[in-house]
Amino acid sequence: MAGGAWRARVGAYAHAVTEGAVSGEVSPVEVLIHRLDDGLPLPAYAHPGDAGADLYAVSDVELLPGERAVVGTGVAIALPDGYAAFVHPRSGLAARHGVTLVNAPGTVDAGYRGEIKVTLINTDTKNAVRIRRGDRIAQLVIQRVERASFYEVDRLPGSARGTDGFGSTGR
């Protein structure tokens, strides 16, 4: 693409963003949700365009340095076939307190009907962290997922990377 056309395209995109065209409201997937705890809000997106809907803690929990705990969120969902939900850490909790998820991202299968739970861990080596009921402890990202058919072969086709990995390209 010529320089002028490229600049026009970038300009149009920037305009669309600042005018709010990237609103995150584009045909959301419908997900059935069952509240297991009437005292907590439903998961919600904090801003238009956010990828993750925040999940709330059902109970108080204190995490000593290095300690982990499985905390309920008070909700269960039924995803359409071909989707999965991923439980991701919140960056604020991670940066401020060192709290993340043991199994990040946790995978919620489309067929799972139980309570979504969060495996919190306090990675701070000195300070305990107190989580209170109602705190936003993680975020749920809903994505389309492919299922594979696995075909066993004796030899895989070649590729530029081959078997190199684990830092093979250097730092």
Ligand SMILES: O=c1ccn([C@H]2C[C@H](O)[C@@H](COP(=O)(O)OP(=O)(O)OP(=O)(O)O)O2)c(=O)[nH]1
């Ligand atoms: O962070 C998570 C991860 C999983 N789950 C639920 C939903 C998921 O569908 C189910 C099973 O998760 P996974 O397959 O990761 O665990 P597993 O150890 O393989 O258990 P299973 O043998 O039940 O598949 O547990 C959560 O609530 N939170």
Ligand SMILES: [Mg+2]
């Ligand atoms: Mg499993």
